[in-house]
Amino acid sequence: MLEGFRKHSNSFFLIVLIASVATIFGVGPGSQSCSQGSLKVTYAAKVHGRTLSESDFVAAVGMVPRIMRASEENPAVAGAIRQGALDGLIERELLAHEAERLGMRVTEEMVNEEFRNCRFYASVGVGAEPVLGVQSGRVELPPSSCGGVGDRFDFPQFERVARRLFRRTVADLREAMVREMLAQRMRDSVRASVQLSDEDMWRDYQRSHDQMAVRFLRYNLNFYRNLVRDDDAAQVEAWAGQHTDEIQRQWERRRESLRGLRREFRARHILVKYPEGATDAQKAEVRARAEAIRAQLVAGGDFVRLARLYSDDPGNWREGGMLPWTAVEGSNFDAAFVRAATALQPNGVSPVTETPFGAHIIQLLAFREGDVPEAEAKRDIARTLFRETRGAELAREAARTTLERMRTATNLDEVGTQAHAAALREFFRGEVPAPVTLANNVTLAPVERTDLDAPTLQDSEVFARNGFVVNDVERAEMLTSVAFGLTQESPLVREPVQAGDDWFLMRFKDGSRTVATREEFGRQRQELLSSVNASALAARQRDVLVQYVTHLRQEAEHDGQVRIGNSPRLRAPAPGQEDN
Numbered sequence: 001m002l003e004g005f006r007k008h009s010n011s012f013f014l015i016v017l018i019a020s021v022a023t024i025f026g027v028g029p030g031s032q033s034c035s036q037g038s039l040k041v042t043y044a045a046k047v048h049g050r051t052l053s054e055s056d057f058v059a060a061v062g063m064v065p066r067i068m069r070a071s072e073e074n075p076a077v078a079g080a081i082r083q084g085a086l087d088g089l090i091e092r093e094l095l096a097h098e099a100e101r102l103g104m105r106v107t108e109e110m111v112n113e114e115f116r117n118c119r120f121y122a123s124v125g126v127g128a129e130p131v132l133g134v135q136s137g138r139v140e141l142p143p144s145s146c147g148g149v150g151d152r153f154d155f156p157q158f159e160r161v162a163r164r165l166f167r168r169t170v171a172d173l174r175e176a177m178v179r180e181m182l183a184q185r186m187r188d189s190v191r192a193s194v195q196l197s198d199e200d201m202w203r204d205y206q207r208s209h210d211q212m213a214v215r216f217l218r219y220n221l222n223f224y225r226n227l228v229r230d231d232d233a234a235q236v237e238a239w240a241g242q243h244t245d246e247i248q249r250q251w252e253r254r255r256e257s258l259r260g261l262r263r264e265f266r267a268r269h270i271l272v273k274y275p276e277g278a279t280d281a282q283k284a285e286v287r288a289r290a291e292a293i294r295a296q297l298v299a300g301g302d303f304v305r306l307a308r309l310y311s312d313d314p315g316n317w318r319e320g321g322m323l324p325w326t327a328v329e330g331s332n333f334d335a336a337f338v339r340a341a342t343a344l345q346p347n348g349v350s351p352v353t354e355t356p357f358g359a360h361i362i363q364l365l366a367f368r369e370g371d372v373p374e375a376e377a378k379r380d381i382a383r384t385l386f387r388e389t390r391g392a393e394l395a396r397e398a399a400r401t402t403l404e405r406m407r408t409a410t411n412l413d414e415v416g417t418q419a420h421a422a423a424l425r426e427f428f429r430g431e432v433p434a435p436v437t438l439a440n441n442v443t444l445a446p447v448e449r450t451d452l453d454a455p456t457l458q459d460s461e462v463f464a465r466n467g468f469v470v471n472d473v474e475r476a477e478m479l480t481s482v483a484f485g486l487t488q489e490s491p492l493v494r495e496p497v498q499a500g501d502d503w504f505l506m507r508f509k510d511g512s513r514t515v516a517t518r519e520e521f522g523r524q525r526q527e528l529l530s531s532v533n534a535s536a537l538a539a540r541q542r543d544v545l546v547q548y549v550t551h552l553r554q555e556a557e558h559d560g561q562v563r564i565g566n567s568p569r570l571r572a573p574a575p576g577q578e579d580n
Helices: 003-024 029-033 054-067 075-101 108-116 155-166 170-192 198-209 221-225 233-241 244-258 280-298 303-310 335-342 374-408 412-428 476-483 518-530 532-558
Strands: 045-047 050-052 119-122 137-140 214-219 261-273 353-355 358-370 497-499 502-508 562-564
Touching: 045 075, 050 075, 054 075, 054 119, 054 137, 054 155, 054 170, 075 170, 075 532, 075 562, 108 119, 108 170, 119 170, 137 170, 155 170, 170 532, 198 518, 198 532, 214 221, 214 374, 214 412, 221 374, 233 244, 233 374, 244 374, 261 280, 261 303, 261 335, 280 303, 280 358, 303 412, 335 353, 335 358, 374 412, 374 502, 476 497, 476 502, 532 562
Parallel strands: none
Antiparallel strands: 045 050, 045 562, 119 137, 214 502, 261 358, 353 358, 497 502
16 A cells, blocks of 8 residues: 555655755756856755755745635735745754654654545744644645545555645655654644643633723823824924934935925815715705805814814814825826815915815815925924824823822712813814804704714723723733722722823722632532633643744754745745746
């Protein structure tokens, strides 16, 4: 049954000998790399003296998508495939080298047995495994697909499988399998060394059964960034004077992109949208509302305030209708909109202008063309950076102000309502007006905004130590840690807590705490052994394996035993091309 394997594995050494002679004399497939008597050898990596070839890398890149669960359409996944394949090869060699050092061996019969059962192994870098939804280890295919039917084995069919699935000859695949199997034995050995004690189980039980809830307010950076008055030239200039190095770095990065510009304009707008399938009468009502808004602007109204109150453009009403720099010629904007905007002088306001979307009021801010002067570019950069920095300061200041009120308040709901109302007044630059009735019984009413992200007092769901107060923020686990420090006796955070870009105030929710007990743990221990223990043990084993592999690599790199190669195949192929 395995005579084909034995015969071909014996011939492998002859193939290696011939390849070595060909390399010495510069003949064979690699000979085109010769130049003036020198041979340029390209490779993917070298680990402990073993060379990982281009074909090793290409085979690994081809194998990863066959075993992963993540979608290749995700850009993060596409990039992780190549890096995961390269790291997998390097980590495979590190583990195999360690297995050999410890006396582990893989025999020819072991490899033949895996081939006969159509079992293979694949290594993916531990850093890429979570992204790709894959775990290094055994890959099983139906035995019949590899040539195994009962006691017979079709070796020519297996050769075709090796080339189709792995892009390898059987001899090359055999050599790779030895290294993969050694690496897998090392992984299994590391995992087997990890067990969960009763104390480990108790800690995991606490993490899932200690529970509580909080009342909290979130101070969202995006919301407070929009409160910054970056049109206050004096304030921006004062800030810029203290941050010249940062502005200079930004300018140097952007300088080339601000040269040779076509004529561009920048504007704000307010859109009063047509209803879908609007009739002439409905369009007339929209024009009447737009004219009423424009009349407020002409009378000295604040464009940002009116855009936030009345604009139907979902992309920029929060920013006061601000549009990006737009080319006068060749933009995606409606031609009527561009004509109306470019007919204005800076700070001018257009007549009501209709497009297929509705009625617009446009304020032109500036034109630019050619090379943007350095001073002008730096003013724009300063405004952007000031907005970011000052927005974070405003969020923190608002959180601290509310926290002071919470310390002495007897009614937390009232404090939350006041904080929310104050934030809205800042955002809308005043109170939200009541609807007004125009001529012909047309109503002008502020757009109802439900997605402002203004601070709002909320009750969290009940969460455990391994859960989250909120889960849509970076470092959410830190909020959980702080929350579990709150008690009935000391219910309020001492300072606003930052998680990601946002700030949080939290107060212990009365009566919400459930504490895990040793007695209950003891009653559930047997059940935990078959459920929680299994998942917790698997997680602990993976953590230890990742730490072990990371340590091996760090040591090898420190000793100069890992070298990334010079192969051009390490780079992603051009669009339309494939690795081959």
